[in-house]
Amino acid sequence: xxVKKVLFAIYTVIIGILGVFFVPCNLVYGYGGxxxxxxxxxxxxxxxxxxxxxxxxxxxxxxxxxxxxLYTFAIIALIMFLVYLVFDKTDNRKNI
Numbered sequence: 001x002x003v004k005k006v007l008f009a010i011y012t013v014i015i016g017i018l019g020v021f022f023v024p025c026n027l028v029y030g031y032g033g034x035x036x037x038x039x040x041x042x043x044x045x046x047x048x049x050x051x052x053x054x055x056x057x058x059x060x061x062x063x064x065x066x067x068x069x070l071y072t073f074a075i076i077a078l079i080m081f082l083v084y085l086v087f088d089k090t091d092n093r094k095n096i
Contacts, residue, residue: 007080007084007087011076011077014080015073015076018072018073021044022043023042023043023064023069024042024064024072025041025042025043025047025065026038026039026040026062026063027040027041027061027062028060029059029060038060040065047062048061048062048064
């Protein structure tokens, strides 16, 4: 296998694991404009629809922090691109 295929497979696995098991969310409760943030944490994706927690008569729910998700994917992509550049064996120099 080439370096590109191996690194793409590793990148896909990392993004898959982070996208399912470590989703950045705020735990909020309340209604309307009176939402209160309890905590910010990384949760599995199935906890986003958790309706079991009841705080002060309101159901607590998880809100996705989209900017953090995009930053995480961008950083992982940048790291994998730099690793690819380190292990790339093609000679891109022009003969003079």
